[in-house]
Amino acid sequence: MSTFNSSDVAAFKGGVWVFCEQRQGSMMPTSFELISEGRKLADELGTKLYGILLGEGIEGIAKELGGYGADGVYVCDHPLLKNYTTDGYTKVICDVIEEYKPEIMLIGATNIGRDLGPRCAARLHTGLCADCTHLDVDMGIYKDFLKENSTLAPERIEATNSAVVLGEKHDVSRDLKMTRPAFGGHLMASIICPRFRPAMATVRPGVMKKAAFDQAKADACEIIKPQFSLTADDMKTEVVEVVKAAKKLVDLIGADVVVSVGRGISKDVEGGIKLAEELAEVLGGVVGGSRATIDSGWLSADHQVGQTGKTVHPKIYVALGISGAIQHKAGMQDSECIIAVNKNDTAPIFEIADYGICGDLFKVTPLLIEAIKAAKAAK
Amino acid sequence: MKIIVCVKQVPDTSGKVAVNPDGTLNRASMAAITNPDDLNAVEAALVLKEQTGAELIVVSMGPPPAEGMLREVMARGVDRAILVSAREFGGSDTYATSQILAAAIDKIGVEKDDIVMCGRQAIDGDTAQVGPQIAEKLGLPQVSYAAEITKEGDTLTVKRMLEDGYMTIKVKTPCLITCIKELNTPRYMSVGGVFECYSKPYEIFDYNTLKDHPFIDKNTIGLSGSPTNILTSFTPPQKGAGMMLEGADRNTCDTLAGILAKKHLI
Ligand SMILES: Cc1cc2nc3c(=O)[nH]c(=O)nc-3n(C[C@H](O)[C@H](O)[C@H](O)COP(=O)(O)OP(=O)(O)OC[C@H]3O[C@@H](n4cnc5c(N)ncnc54)[C@H](O)[C@@H]3O)c2cc1C
Numbered sequence: 001m002s003t004f005n006s007s008d009v010a011a012f013k014g015g016v017w018v019f020c021e022q023r024q025g026s027m028m029p030t031s032f033e034l035i036s037e038g039r040k041l042a043d044e045l046g047t048k049l050y051g052i053l054l055g056e057g058i059e060g061i062a063k064e065l066g067g068y069g070a071d072g073v074y075v076c077d078h079p080l081l082k083n084y085t086t087d088g089y090t091k092v093i094c095d096v097i098e099e100y101k102p103e104i105m106l107i108g109a110t111n112i113g114r115d116l117g118p119r120c121a122a123r124l125h126t127g128l129c130a131d132c133t134h135l136d137v138d139m140g141i142y143k144d145f146l147k148e149n150s151t152l153a154p155e156r157i158e159a160t161n162s163a164v165v166l167g168e169k170h171d172v173s174r175d176l177k178m179t180r181p182a183f184g185g186h187l188m189a190s191i192i193c194p195r196f197r198p199a200m201a202t203v204r205p206g207v208m209k210k211a212a213f214d215q216a217k218a219d220a221c222e223i224i225k226p227q228f229s230l231t232a233d234d235m236k237t238e239v240v241e242v243v244k245a246a247k248k249l250v251d252l253i254g255a256d257v258v259v260s261v262g263r264g265i266s267k268d269v270e271g272g273i274k275l276a277e278e279l280a281e282v283l284g285g286v287v288g289g290s291r292a293t294i295d296s297g298w299l300s301a302d303h304q305v306g307q308t309g310k311t312v313h314p315k316i317y318v319a320l321g322i323s324g325a326i327q328h329k330a331g332m333q334d335s336e337c338i339i340a341v342n343k344n345d346t347a348p349i350f351e352i353a354d355y356g357i358c359g360d361l362f363k364v365t366p367l368l369i370e371a372i373k374a375a376k377a378a379k
Numbered sequence: 380m381k382i383i384v385c386v387k388q389v390p391d392t393s394g395k396v397a398v399n400p401d402g403t404l405n406r407a408s409m410a411a412i413t414n415p416d417d418l419n420a421v422e423a424a425l426v427l428k429e430q431t432g433a434e435l436i437v438v439s440m441g442p443p444p445a446e447g448m449l450r451e452v453m454a455r456g457v458d459r460a461i462l463v464s465a466r467e468f469g470g471s472d473t474y475a476t477s478q479i480l481a482a483a484i485d486k487i488g489v490e491k492d493d494i495v496m497c498g499r500q501a502i503d504g505d506t507a508q509v510g511p512q513i514a515e516k517l518g519l520p521q522v523s524y525a526a527e528i529t530k531e532g533d534t535l536t537v538k539r540m541l542e543d544g545y546m547t548i549k550v551k552t553p554c555l556i557t558c559i560k561e562l563n564t565p566r567y568m569s570v571g572g573v574f575e576c577y578s579k580p581y582e583i584f585d586y587n588t589l590k591d592h593p594f595i596d597k598n599t600i601g602l603s604g605s606p607t608n609i610l611t612s613f614t615p616p617q618k619g620a621g622m623m624l625e626g627a628d629r630n631t632c633d634t635l636a637g638i639l640a641k642k643h644l645i
C-alpha cells in the first residue's frame with residue numbers, strides 16, 4: 001500500500017492537469033476536448049492549466065495543446081513509453097504528480113484512460129470519478145447546470161453548498177464537482193473528492209466541446225521536461241504488437257449528422273442499412289446504430305451510440321426503427337435536432353424527438369430522401 | 380494453480396428503473412442479476428480450469444442475499460465461493476471496495492501460478508475501476524479489456540481491445556485480467572452442477588475475518604475510507620416532447636424538409 005496520503009489538500013497548488021493521450025504519435029481528439037474543458041476549470045480556480053504528454057519522440061505535438069488553452073505541457077519522452085503500458089505510464093505519471101502536485105487531473109475515458117486512471121488513483125490514494133459527462137468548480141455555474149439538467153427543486157439546488165464529510169460540514173466551493181450518469185443513465189450523480197488531491201476524473205470522449213484553436217497561444221505554450229526514472233525492470237507487461245483496425249472506423253463523434261438504425265430494420269437488414277446510408281449521404285453525415293444492431297452483428301461496434309457506445313451531439317440525429325431505451329438516449333439526447341421514424345407511436349424515442357413520424361421506416365425513409373433532395377435543390 | 384474471479388450482484392438496469400423521491404435507486408423494485416461482464420470472466424476461468432486443472436474460486440462483496448448468485452456460478456462449475464460481507468464494508472466507493480476485495484483475495488492467497496479475474500465493469504456504477512485498483516493494491520500486473528486469452532506455461536497472451544484496434548500483450552502470472560463480452564459466451568448451469576452447488580464450499584468473510592489484514596483500516600474502508608463522496612444525485616428532466624408530424628407520406632416529409640431548411644440544418 002502506498003504511504004503517500006494526500007490529506008494535505010492545500011499543498012496541491014500545481015494547477016489543473018490533463019493527461020494528453022496520443023497513439024502512434026497522433027494526439028487523440030479527446031485530449032483537445034479536455035484541454036478546452038480544463039481551461040474553464042483552471043480559470044474558475046484561478047490557477048494554471050497543464051497537459052502531461054507521454055511517449056517517444058512526441059515533443060513536436062505538444063505545443064498544439066497550447067492552442068486550445070494549455071499554459072504548458074509536461075513532456076515525458078522515453079523509449080519505454082512508446083506504446084501505452086499500464087506499468088510504465090502509471091509509474092511516470094504518479095512520480096511526476098507527487099513532485100508537482102496538481103489539484104485536478106483529467107483523463108479521457110478511452111480504453112486506455114480507463115485502464116490508467118484507476119491504477120494511478122489507487123497508487124496516489126485519491127478519488128477517481130469514472131466517465132464524467134459534466135465538470136464544474138464554480139458554485140454559481142454548477143447550480144445553473146442543475147437548474148437546467150435536473151428535476152431537483154430550486155430550493156434544494158440553492159442549498160447545495162456543503163456536504164457532510166466524516167461527520168463534519170464541508171464547504172464544497174473549491175471542490176471539483178464531477179457529474180456522471182449511473183444505473184444505466186436513470187440517475188445522475190455529482191461526485192466530489194473533498195479530502196484528497198488530485199481530484200481525478202475520467203471524462204467521456206465527445207462530450208466536452210473543443211475550443212477554437214489559437215496559434216499565438218500555441219506558440220506561447222511552455223514545454224516542461226520533468227525528471228523521472230523508468231527502466232525495463234518496471235515493466236511487467238510486454239506489448240507484442242499494436243494493430244489498428246483495418247477498415248475505416250466511422251467518426252461518429254465529430255459528425256454533424258448521424259442517421260442511426262435500430263432493430264426496426266430487422267425484416268430487411270441490408271435494405272435498411274442502405275436506406276440509412278443514402279439518407280446520411282444527402283444530409284452529409286454518417287450511419288450509427290443502437291446496441292441491438294451491434295449485438296445482432298449488423299453493424300460493427302464502432303457504430304454504437306449510447307451509454308456503452310459513443311456520445312454524440314450532431315446537428316441532426318435521425319433514429320430509424322429505434323425504440324429509445326434510456327441507454328440509447330444517454331448517447332444522443334443532446335443532439336440539436338432529433339428526428340425519429342418508428343411504426344409504434346408509443347415508442348419512447350418520441351418523448352425526446354423534435355420531429356416524429358409514425359410509420360414504416362422502409363416507406364418513410366425513401367420519401368424523406370426525396371423531400372430533402374428537393375428542398376436542397378429549391379434553395 | 381488457482382483462479383480467483385470477482386463477481387458482483389447488480390440490479391438489472393435494462394428494464395424500468397424506479398427512483399425513490401430522495402433520488403436514490405429503489406433497488407427493491409428491480410431484479411438482481413449477476414453482472415454480465417463477470418459471467419464472461421467466470422467462463423474464461425472455466426476454460427482455463429479445463430486446460431490446467433486449476434482450482435476456481437469466486438469472491439463477491441455485498442449483502443448476504445448474494446449467496447444465491449454465488450450458488451448459481453458454482454453450478455456452472457466453480458469450485459468454491461466466498462462472500463465478503465459486513466456492515467463496516469457498506470458505503471464503500473471503488474477505492475474502498477478494491478481495498479476490501481484485495482484484502483480478501485490476499486487472505487485466500489495469490490501464488491506464483493495464480494490469476495485474478497474481474498469483469499470490465501459493473502452495470503450499476505459502470506466505473507471499470509475496481510479491477511485495476513485491486514491489481515494495484517496487490518502489486519499485480521493488469522491487462523484490461525481482454526477479448527482473447529491464451530496460456531502457455533506461466534505466460535498469458537491477451538488480446539486487449541482498443542477503440543481503433545487492439546494490442547497483443549504478454550504477461551506472466553500472477554496477474555489480473557478484466558474481461559469484456561467479446562471474450563466468450565458464458566455457459567449455462569448444468570443439471571449436475573445445480574445438484575452439486577449446495578454441497579460445495581461456501582464461506583463468509585466478515586469484518587472479523589479480515590480486520591487484522593493491513594489493508595483493513597477505518598480510514599480505507601466503508602464510507603469513512605472512501606475518497607469520493609456523493610454531493611447530489613438527481614434524475615435528468617425529460618426533454619420537452621417535440622412535434623409529431625401528421626401522416627407518413629411525401630407531404631409529411633416535405634413539411635419536415637421545409638422545417639430543416641428554414642432552420643438552416645440542411
Ligand atoms: C448496461 C446496458 C448498456 C446499454 N448500452 C446501450 C447503448 O450504448 N446503446 C444502445 O443503443 N443501447 C444500449 N443498451 C440496450 C438498450 O437497453 C436497448 O436494448 C437497445 O437500445 C434497443 O435497441 P433498438 O431500439 O434498436 O431495438 P428495439 O428496442 O427492439 O426497438 C426497435 C424499434 O423499431 C420499431 N420498428 C420495428 N419495425 C419498424 C419499421 N419497419 N419501421 C419503423 N419502426 C420499426 C419498433 O417499434 C421498436 O420501437 C444497453 C443496455 C444495458 C443493459
Ligand SMILES: Nc1ncnc2c1ncn2[C@@H]1O[C@H](COP(=O)(O)O)[C@@H](O)[C@H]1O
Pocket residue numbers: 385386387388414416417438439440441473476480496497498499500501502504505506507508509510
Ligand atoms: N462488490 C464487488 N464484489 C465483487 N467483485 C466486484 C465488486 N465490485 C466490483 N467488482 C469487480 O470489478 C469489476 C468492475 O466493477 P466496477 O469498477 O464497479 O465497474 C466487476 O466486473 C467485478 O468483477
